[in-house]
Amino acid sequence: MSILAERGPARPATPLPAPPRPVRVLRGRRGEVRRPPTRARVVAGRRPAGAPCVAPRRMPVRWPWxxxxxxxxxxxxxxxVLFAGGAADAPVPERTATVSVEQGDxxxxxxxxxxxxxxxxxxxxxxxxxxxxxxxVLVPGLPLTVPVADPAVVSAP
Structure with a gap:
């Protein structure tokens, strides 16, 4: 045979509804969202008293551009560079002629x-x-051998 010891009041099978909480009415701040007391109240366009200077707005990074x-x-x-290199000048002519140096040449x-x-x-x-x-240094009248592209140029004055 066994003996049952009573441990306290028995619990009902269905939970009882909790008693309603008292409603706290906020006066003077209608429509304001409730916030913790440690958080400053933010008003558009104004900084809270004692707040540090607001950091300047950062510009977005434009690395792709x-x-x-x-x-x-x-x-x-x-x-x-390729265009300038592609338009290379003609090589130095092989044909030569002897010309006389004139004043100011x-x-x-x-x-x-x-x-x-x-x-x-x-x-x-x-x-x-x-x-x-x-x-x-060129002296007028000095004969010089020069490369010539067109022999007709030499005979012309």
Whole structure:
């Protein structure tokens, strides 16, 4: 046989409804959302008293635009280099002629007069090489051997 010990009042099978809470009426702040007492009240356009300065607004990051601009500028630079390199001047002519230096002539002027399609710097270097000149000082009446693109140019005054 067993003995049952009573442990306290028995619980009902269905829970009893909780008593209603008293309703707290807010006066003077109708429509305001309830907030914890530690949080400052925020009013549009005003900072709460004692709040630190608001940080400046951060601009959105525009990395895709920056990257596209960098790629476009690289393409422009590369295209201009390729275009300039593709339009290379004609090589220095192999044909030479002996001409007399006139008053006021320079090596660059002679290069552009006798080989107009070639790069003037390369023609000047070739004139210095052909005449074994160390310096670019020209004396009027000095005979010089120059590369010539068209022999008809030499016979013309």
């Amino acid at each position: 920056f990257a596209a601009l960098a790629v476009a500028s690289c393409l422009v630079v590369t295209g201009s 320079t090596l660059a002027a002679l290069a552009t007069r006798f080989a107009p399609d070639s790069e003037p710097g390369a023609v000047v270097a070739r004139i210095l090489e052909l005449n074994r000149l160390d310096q670019a």
